[in-house]
Amino acid sequence: MKKHNFFAGPSILSEYTIKNTAAAVLDFAGTGLSILEISHREKEFIAVVDEARALVKELLNVPAGYDVVFLGGGASLQFCMVPFNFLEKKAAYLQTGTWATKALKEAQLFGEVDIVASSKDANYSYIPKDYVIPEDAEYFHFCSNNTIFGTQMRFDPDVKTRLIADMSSDIFSRPIDISKYDLIYAGAQKNLAPAGVTIAIVREDALGRVTRKIPTMLNYKTHIENESMFNTPPVLPIYAALQTLKWYKQLGGIEVLAKMNEEKAMMLYNEIDRNKLFKGTAAVEDRSYMNICFVMNDEYKELEAEFAAFAKSKGMLGIKGHRSVGGFRASTYNALPKESVQALIDVMQEFEKAH
Structure with missing residues (x-):
């Protein structure tokens, strides 16, 4: 895998x-x-x-x-x-x-x-x-x-x-x-x-x-x-x-990297905003393109551990939020391919369908 x-x-x-x-x-x-x-x-x-x-x-x-x-x-x-x-x-x-x-x-x-x-x-x-x-x-x-x-x-x-x-x-x-x-x-x-x-x-x-x-x-x-x-x-x-x-x-330099980063980040933020299970934690106008933080919506809080385990079983590594804040964090640095972001989105959608 x-x-x-x-x-x-x-x-x-x-x-x-x-x-x-x-x-x-x-x-x-x-x-x-x-x-x-x-x-x-x-x-x-x-x-x-x-x-x-x-x-x-x-x-x-x-x-x-x-x-x-x-x-x-x-x-x-x-x-x-x-x-x-x-x-x-x-x-x-x-x-x-x-x-x-x-x-x-x-x-x-x-x-x-x-x-x-x-x-x-x-x-x-x-x-x-x-x-x-x-x-x-x-x-x-x-x-x-x-x-x-x-x-x-x-x-x-x-x-x-x-x-x-x-x-x-x-x-x-x-x-x-x-x-x-x-x-x-x-x-x-x-x-x-x-x-x-x-x-x-x-x-x-x-x-x-x-x-x-x-x-x-x-x-x-x-x-x-x-x-x-x-x-x-x-x-x-x-x-x-x-x-x-x-x-x-x-x-192609920094301008190319900037476009790639925006595209990856917006893919994931759009899914977070769409998915009934999740919500972002940062003010929309200040959202990072490097570290995308999110949590389960209040009514699905009890599913947090289950989602973390499910995501890991699908090959998603390192999405646990910092120990001081909890939740989830997907870091989408320059070297992360768009395919990895799509894979995480697919996992979030699969988990949503199951719940």
């Missing part, structure tokens, strides 16, 4: 990425060595980092004055690195979910944090609107896609202050106007590579503006100046990321 991977992260990777990475585990670039054991200082691996950096810039139309670095520590380490490098006195944060909350809590260790708006009152089921960013804030931080609650900002905010975004779960899923941002960071394990590497796109002239001393490893300048090679980088995830970036380019 074919398995359909809806896990939220680590999540589905393209067959292209998996096959090429598996081949490199046996023999990397004709060296006779595995990618698992190659020195990161060898010219063959330096070429991997250089090509991956160049493809990120090409696919996302990164303008001059920005650099791309590959870091360890996940997006969670970025919650700390961001205020270390950018917060002198005051920052503004938008609270839209679990990860946005964790980010602002880290920033509170470094200075004043103005929570300009929050959707906590409604269990993060919507994206706040019409908030005001203080003029004295040194930057505005937001999380573009909320994996646990299924909301997404599919636009680049127009703000007067510096703009920083956590795009861990939707980078490469839609076009981005990089010029509006001073920093974009993203853990790789949703739309890029296995867990272990984090990508950061940094506006170079935004750095060096805080008076505090920054630990070497937490300073973006360290990694820019050393081209992501200050210390041993996560070699295998970077290699896998390069394969994914190559695959994205072969598909």
Whole structure:
């Protein structure tokens, strides 16, 4: 039976990425060595980092004055690195979910944090609107896609202050106007590579503006100046990321991916809205195209465990909602084929007919 991977992260990777990475585990670039054991200082691996950096810039139309670095520590380490490098006195944060909350809590260790708006009152089921960013804030931080609650900002905010975004779960899923941002960071394990590497796109002239001393490893300048090679980088995830970036380019780039993602998401949302057994949990105007969250309608709540077991028996893996919210979550990242979405829809319809 074919398995359909809806896990939220680590999540589905393209067959292209998996096959090429598996081949490199046996023999990397004709060296006779595995990618698992190659020195990161060898010219063959330096070429991997250089090509991956160049493809990120090409696919996302990164303008001059920005650099791309590959870091360890996940997006969670970025919650700390961001205020270390950018917060002198005051920052503004938008609270839209679990990860946005964790980010602002880290920033509170470094200075004043103005929570300009929050959707906590409604269990993060919507994206706040019409908030005001203080003029004295040194930057505005937001999380573009909320994996646990299924909301997404599919636009680049127009703000007067510096703009920083956590795009861990939707980078490469839609076009981005990089010029509006001073920093974009993203853990790789949703739309890029296995867990272990984090990508950061940094506006170079935004750095060096805080008076505090920054630990070497937490300073973006360290990694820019050393081209992501200050210390041993996560070699295998970077290699896998390069394969994914190559695959994205072969598909036709970000615009093509954006159309594919919208089509997949709307297929599933239309079924959720039609099916008598289910309902969505996010405000319709803020629904994520990456993480589609839904629950049983109130009168069918007792069927939740039965549906979960039925779906799993049909090869639907990873659709259980996050432990903090329950229900169901189908993550439809770039690498998930439309056929998997249709398979889930078929399962939902079959279950509906049986009840």
